[in-house]
Amino acid sequence: MNSKTRSIWIGIGIGAILLLFISLPILWDKYQVLKFRQTNQQVLVNAAGESSSAMQNDYILITKKPESLPEQDISVSIGGLHWYSLSSGAVVLPYDRQMNNKIYIASGNRRAAVQLTAxxxxxxxLEVDISIAPKSSPLVFIQDINKKVASIAVQGANSVYMEPVIPGVTAKLIENKVQISFENELQSNNFFCFRIILENENGKSFTTVAVLPKNYEEFISVSTAEEFQAIKENLSANYRLINDIDLSGFSWQPIGTPENPFTGVFDGNGYSVSGLKYPYGGEELELNSFNLLGNCQNAIIRNLCIIEPQIKGEMLRFGDLIAAALAGPSNHCLIENCAVIGGFIQSRNNCAAGFLQNAQDCVLLNLYNSAKIEAKLPANVMMDTGGIAAMMNSFMAYCANEGDVSASHLNGGLFGYGNKASVWRCINTGKVKGSVFIGEFPPGAIFQTIDDYYMSECVFVKGSASRAGSAFGGGAISDISLIEADNLQDKEALSLLGEIEGENAQWLLNDDYAKGIMPSGIRTLKLYRPGVDYID
Incomplete structure (x- = not known):
């Protein structure tokens, strides 16, 4: 081989090597795309009426920025439709180049959006980072509004607003704190809550603010079924059980009504109510809603177990029935450290739930249900059904459902439908049965659909439902764990839910009533109280 030919071959070799180096990143990206297309099975949410084939015109590889905090699980979505987890490090999202595409990012109570650039x-x-959104706590309690002003630490916000607006309460953003001011007349009110939504140009965060009344010391003791029923005569007082109560053979009537709701404090004091039954047998009262406490407004209900309720709508000879064990429609209520143990709760032509029919602007903490829930409905009728609440526009945390839930549409393990719902550190192990709702919304292990806010750090058992939940464009889901039923006693598998052992444990293993874990407050009566800083 002469020198000229040798030079040509050397040049070709060098060119091939350069081409290989240039091509390697492209080939690697192609490999990553194929890999993640094949292995990406963590679809958290699909959108109403949309199919995956409708978004197949192109694709983009989404990764988390290296400086993002490693403990943060981030989920991403094109246009707020199909949500995917970034827990594996990357995900491939399909999209349509002709649309004005945004990448939505969610983690915990934070949500951000970035434009998909040319x-x-x-x-x-594309690399994403949730730190561009404001940061704030999911829940804070204000326990002494005599101070008139409370301060909540936040980061990265440039504006704040309240939902709902509470007359006499204002929220103002001052540097890295939100100052909440109260008028004097609010000091005599009972419990209420609201959300503060912090915003900047990139996203939002959502914080629920729970305001407790001034200290209450006087309670009326309740020791019999008759004394319990007599609460109807004084709906604003504070009551405390001093022993277990058996309602067997008692024709119970829910305490609060739409016109006169219960507005006081009911402390079960760790005791239980059994024998709650409807219909009673014999003559029936014409009730369209059956539960223990009826309608509640600005009330506090805590430390109560309801044992083996039997509410059977199909046995009624006439009318419709909303069925729940604890309460009916509840507004601005705090319900904590309560359990519904076993039993059967069935509605007739309406919604059903383990605890309450409709939770509006409430805080639900440390609740556990193992009753079977069923909405007895005509075919294709939509009625909210859930293990904890049928419908909610509230904050829910440290709640567990083990009861099976069945209905035709809008049913979930913890609740069926949420408008502006915040769900944090909850678990479902009960089987959820129902029909797909509008396109691609199957019954969810936690809920069927939410319109806004978020679900994060939740766990559900394989086989309970096909997914944790679904959301319309405004809601976001992140940090969801699917576990095997055999792992319900595995602390590591359940670690997403918070502390499971130790002095500050939020959950208990090996409880006599629960197959899996139970919120610890039900047994210890300890109150979960994340707080705020006060200003004189």
Whole structure:
């Protein structure tokens, strides 16, 4: 081989090596795309009426920025439709180049959005970071509004607003704190809550603020079924059980009504109520809703177990029935450290739930249900059904459902439908049965659908439902764990839910009533109280 030929071959070799180096990143990206297309099975949410084939015109590889905190699980979505977890490090999202595409990012109570730029579409790659959204606590309690002003630490916000607006309460953003001010007349009120939504140009965070009344010391003791029923005569007082109560053979009537709701404090004091039954047998009262406490407004209900309730709507000879063990429609209520143990709760042509029919602007903490829940409905009728609440526009945390839940539409393990719902550190192990709702919304292990806010750090058992839940464009889901039923006593598998052992444990293993874990407050009566700083 002469020198000229040798030079040509050397040049070709060098060119091939250079081409290989240039091509390697492209080939690697192609490999990553194929890999994640094949292995990406963590679809958290699908959108109403949308199919995955409708978004297949192109794709982009989404990764988490290296400086993102490693403990943060981030989920991403094109346009707020199909949500995917970034727990494996990357995900491939399909999209349509003709649309004004945004990448939505969620983690905990934070949500952000970034525009899908021409550069990102050309490179088929984008790094995301949730730290561009404001940061705040999911829940805070204010326990002494005599101080008139409370301060909540936040980060990265440039505006704040309240939902709902409470007359006499204002929220103002001052540097890295939200100052909440109260008028004097609010000091005599009972419990209420609201959300503060912090915003900047990139996203939002959601914080529920729970305001407790001034200290109450006087309680009326309740020791018999007759004394319990007599609460109807004084709906604003504070009551405390001093022993277990058996309602067997008692024709119970729910205490609060729409016109006169219960507005006081009911402390079960760790005792139980059994024998709650409807219909009673014999003559029936014409009730369209059956539960223990009826309608509740600005009330506090805590430390109570309801044992083996038997509410059977199909046995009624006439009318419709909303069925729940604890309460009916509840507004601005705190319900904590309560359990419904076993039993059967069945509605007739209406919604059903383990605890309450409709939770509006409430805080639900440390609740456990193992009753079987069923909404007895005509075919294709939509009625909310859930193990904890049928419908909610509230904050829910440290709640567990082990009861099977069945209905036609809008049913979930913990609740069926949420408008502005915040769900944090909850678990479902009960089987959820029902029909797909509008396109691609199957019954969910936690809920069927939410319209806004978030679900995060929740666990459900394989086989209980096909997914944790679904959301319309405004809601976000992140940090969801699917576990095997055999792992319900595995502390590591359940670690997403918070502390499971130790002095500050939020959950108990090996409880006599629970197959899996039970919120610890039901047994210890300890109150969960994340607080705020006060200003004189």
């Amino acid at each position: 550069s990102a579409m050309e490179n088929k790659k």
